[in-house]
Amino acid sequence: MTAPQPRSATPASLAWSVAARLSAPLWRLHLRGRVRRGKEVAGRLGERRGEGADRPVGTLLWLHAASVGESLSILPLLEILAERRPALRFLVTTGTVTSAELLGHRLPPALAGRVQHRFVPLDVPGWAGRFLDGWRPDAAVFVESELWPNLLAAARTQGVPLALVNARLSAHSARAWRWCPGMARTMLSGFRVVLAQTEADAERLRALGAPTARAAGNLKYASPPLPVEEAELARWRARLGTRPVWLAASTHPGEEAVVAEAHARLATRLPGLLTVIAPRHPERGAALARDLPGTTRRSAGELPGDAAGLFLADTLGELGLFYRLAGAALVGRSLLPPGGGQNPLEPARLGCPVLLGPHTGNFAEITERLLSAGGALRVGPGAAALADAVGAVLTEPERAAGLRRAAGQVAAAASGVAEAVAEAVMALLPDR
Template identity: 40%
Template sequence: MKTDADAAPLPMLYRLYTAGAQIASPILDRMARKKLQRAGVSKARLHERAGVASQERPLGKLLWIHAVSVGETLSILDVIKELRQQAPRMTVLLTTTTTTSAELASKRLPEGCIHQFAPLDTPAATKRFLDHWQPDLVTFVESEIWPHQIASVHDAEIPLALINARLSEKSLMSWGKRADLARALFGRFSLVLCQTDPVRDGLRAFVQEPWKVVTSGDLKKSSDPLPVNDLQKARLAQAIAERPFWLASSTHAGEEEAMSAAHKHFVAQHADGLMILLPRHPERGPEIADMLRTEGWRVAMRSKDEAIAPDTQIYLADTLGETGLFYSLSTLVFIGGSFVPVGGHNPYEPAHMGCAILHGPLYANFAQAYADMAEQEASMEVADAAALGQALCALWGDDEVALLQANAKFYIEASRNIRKDVAGHLLALIAP
């Protein structure tokens, strides 16, 4: 399939960007290599960001998907599985920029897939990468807009897609101020699949063929449930027993104090109440524990194998990869990143587990999801710590919890076909 040869011309701003990238290329290469080296990446892979491949290209069709980090990688793992099911002879090349996403890829990519660190958006790195891998289709995820790579892929007449596109209103306004560049770049995509209608409408202003930009829905909504260790679940369930408890998930600095204040409301009504606190960044565990103990709480830390005792008031789940475990145990869940200006976090994961979901007012990254869930009575917004505490007390043991749980489960189950549709759209771009 050939790409659209009539895309808008590349403006002077693009040429200045490319010239700057070319001049800075040696410095950028060195910085990327040192960063990978510090992270313990093997010597054979240290030059991947310079476009130097550490593996041979397999025969046959190859689809290159770029997902910058862990969040984007998690959102497309099930799409990759779907692609492999629909086209088992095709190789999927996944690129990311972080070592944590590389570790995730090594554990969860299906057979027939390759991971490499993404090439820098410089002329030399992009050329080396494309010359070696010669992809039949290139797919960027969410908001990955790399000008030189977009232009180079288009010049090579390789179809280019943007999937799960997510741009904030502020980002769209910023692109509008550079409309010539936006038209030149977005016009070079063969297909843009957007999470929401507002993103679709915003991006259509930059393309000549609006039908290429459509709403597909959020891929995170269509992902499989998070993994759960059944043995650990049984042990924790036994330790919690019949105690009233709630989960504060993906909290950030500044939110743990609010969780503490909310829990004071909870234990005032339920003397044996327990909070499970799962911080977004587990390495903050020791400082969080110190703060909570200073406030007088009896805290057990999972990272130190401290068990939930009868007098434990807060269980600090400061470990990686166990979010699904705690969602599977919980009835009431507060999703963090929504009391501080982070933009909120994924409500789909707890919805898969049938949790009753509460969140704060700051959720710009999932505005459409929370709006839809609120309309379907599948989540509840609370304004602050006091409101959260009151909601927890009102909901525990009330019939409204079962309604929130059922609605959340229905909301997520209705989105199962998104990943199949996205995979079908991508495969249709690859010439037979």
């Protein structure tokens, strides 16, 4: 495959590079502030400056996934590549503490020894160059829309073959990039492979400077079901018995208050109702418990009481447990603007009826498929509409069964996406 010809730096990219160099001392202060807020790991701050390389012998593939959803979406891809290239080693970079922790939990044991994790360096030229000098990857894969000009420029300088997979570009983001089209072309033209989630994403990417962009589907279709400890699942099922249970999953600030009000409306109609709230960021648990008096907390080792109540699942990596226990699940970040939604296929794969708020733009295609197939319910704004939808699913078994059946079919429909992406990525790697 012919390598794309690197474009010369544009005024915008030059300005970005100069600004990043000059602001490096401020970024150091910023990182220390993030440590205090629990957003960084103090002992690993050097990774954010491109330090800590420990390159393994042999062929190394670097994959960068910004946060939780992106890092989990590459797990099927990693498994396929590992099976087809037994000597291949992997470097996975992410930008959040939560994504690093979840990746460690979710990696299959057979794969864990071949994967190294680092936090991605901030987009300062010297830090990006140090990172690439130390790791010297044979190819690199960027996931979705995580594009950093200096990091990509350093990779191009070193001749690293680049792929952008599961790419998405909203109409809003495309309009914003038109203010600096040269910078967009410079970044996108450096990718040998650009695989978009949808044809609309591919069209917008081609217009901005990625002429080979094509639709390949969404890697999130191929993600395995969320795991669970079977003994813990059995313990919870025995404790809950026939109690009505529903889950508000991956909630963001402001949504918990709506969920609590919906619970209060439902509790009078459904004796013993348990409403589980799993905040997207578990560290918010203590503050939420103060805002919602009487709430019990998973992180404190508490169990829900026998009466109707709220329970905070403020731990990491346990959505698989609570999706299996719930008779319905609201997928968070969808109730309030600007929203955007979280991945609705997670409950769909586990047979949990899916409820979605009005704001699901980040998962527009998946949402449309689920709604068209009858595999999800769209919930109007406000606690009253949410309570009505949850109550209907919990009290109408045939309706719940229809939602489960249709959602499961949608979730299974695109299982070949990871294989197609793996084929494209393997073409970037050197011969065995």
